[in-house]
Amino acid sequence: MKTVSLSLIMSALLFCMPALAAERPIAIAIHGGAGTIEKSKMTPEQEKAYRAKLREALDKGYAVLERGGSSLDAVVAAITTMESSPLFNAGKGAVYTYDGKHELDASIMDGKTRQAGAVAGVQHIASPISLARLVMEKSPFVMLAGEGAEAFARSQGVPLVDNKLFDTPKRLKQLNEAKEKLKKERKVKDYQAAVDALPTPFKVGTVGAVALDRAGNLAAGTSTGGMTAKRYGRIGDSPVIGAGTFADNDSCAVSATGHGEYFIRYNVAADICARVKYQGKSVAEASDKVINGILAPIGGTGGVIVLDRSGNIALTFNTTGMYRASRSSSQPAQVEIFQGE
Numbered sequence: 001m002k003t004v005s006l007s008l009i010m011s012a013l014l015f016c017m018p019a020l021a022a023e024r025p026i027a028i029a030i031h032g033g034a035g036t037i038e039k040s041k042m043t044p045e046q047e048k049a050y051r052a053k054l055r056e057a058l059d060k061g062y063a064v065l066e067r068g069g070s071s072l073d074a075v076v077a078a079i080t081t082m083e084s085s086p087l088f089n090a091g092k093g094a095v096y097t098y099d100g101k102h103e104l105d106a107s108i109m110d111g112k113t114r115q116a117g118a119v120a121g122v123q124h125i126a127s128p129i130s131l132a133r134l135v136m137e138k139s140p141f142v143m144l145a146g147e148g149a150e151a152f153a154r155s156q157g158v159p160l161v162d163n164k165l166f167d168t169p170k171r172l173k174q175l176n177e178a179k180e181k182l183k184k185e186r187k188v189k190d191y192q193a194a195v196d197a198l199p200t201p202f203k204v205g206t207v208g209a210v211a212l213d214r215a216g217n218l219a220a221g222t223s224t225g226g227m228t229a230k231r232y233g234r235i236g237d238s239p240v241i242g243a244g245t246f247a248d249n250d251s252c253a254v255s256a257t258g259h260g261e262y263f264i265r266y267n268v269a270a271d272i273c274a275r276v277k278y279q280g281k282s283v284a285e286a287s288d289k290v291i292n293g294i295l296a297p298i299g300g301t302g303g304v305i306v307l308d309r310s311g312n313i314a315l316t317f318n319t320t321g322m323y324r325a326s327r328s329s330s331q332p333a334q335v336e337i338f339q340g341e
């Protein structure tokens with residue numbers, strides 16, 4: 001009798017399991033940079049191109065989740081799509097350094113294991129996010145920089161590419177304008193003011209993604225060319241775990257974009273997740289507090305995409321726009337650029 005009822009329970013459980021798994025939420029959110037992005041300063045063609053590329057990146061990531069793939073794979077699928085587009089300040093469309101080169105930063109984090117990988121200041125890597133993942137999975141380290149990171153890439157069979165691959169006329173124009181402005185200011189410290197004065201949309205475009213897979217695991221990743229006219233080997237927040245990227249299954253996953261120096265000093269991504277974890281705040285409340293309550297008053301411009309294990313998504317920014325898109329099992333795909341959409 002006991003055996004019969006036990007096997008009945010077992011088969012009932014087995015019967016229910018696929019249904020339970022199917023009910024588990026999946027979700028993805030992506031960004032393509034935050035800044036002074038205004039509809040009036042964009043041509044309809046530019047707007048269309050951005051929306052289409054965001055949608056493509058979102059769909060690639062979501063497709064991975066739908067077929068039961070991991071959140072890490074979804075994050076990489078979405079980010080590599082944006083890295084290979086000249087529209088965004090990551091990979092192909094990376095901004096120029098003061099010396100007329102491109103130095104790329106990226107990081108990725110696995111919310112299940114809290115493993116992380118990052119690369120900083122790489123010049124010959126077509127997909128920095130893919131290399132960051134290799135650092136996480138194939139090295140005992142978290143962050144590799146410059147030539148060392150590229151030697152590691154070679155050891156993993158990753159081809160090195162010419163730095164010129166990242167050249168684009170619009171980014172060069174932006175660099176020249178920034179340098180003109182800097183010459184007038186005569187102070188290196190004012191380079192942010194110079195960058196601030198540049199026309200949109202040429203100065204934003206860091207990319208990032210956060211995802212939740214069917215197994216309930218969160219992941220986050222970010223990839224960038226950094227800031228126009230950066231010099232002296234400047235590294236922003238994007239490759240810094242806790243600042244530009246963070247993921248922890250116990251709280252949330254975050255990818256940030258904005259003025260990196262502020263995001264590093266305020267440990268933005270980790271701070272948002274700490275508020276979720278220890279204060280019981282929602283991802284919307286926690287990100288609003290950090291982005292609008294703490295960063296905005298001190299001049300820290302930018303935004304974040306945040307996702308928790310229940311599939312709740314927050315897309316929070318204190319600028320006039322943020323290229324962004326999201327989709328979950330309970331929310332259809334949304335692509336947005338401007339404030340209040």
Ligand code: ASP
Nearest residue numbers: 206226236257258259260
């Ligand atoms: N956060 C990036 C950096 O400071 C730039 C950006 O997101 O636009 O390098």
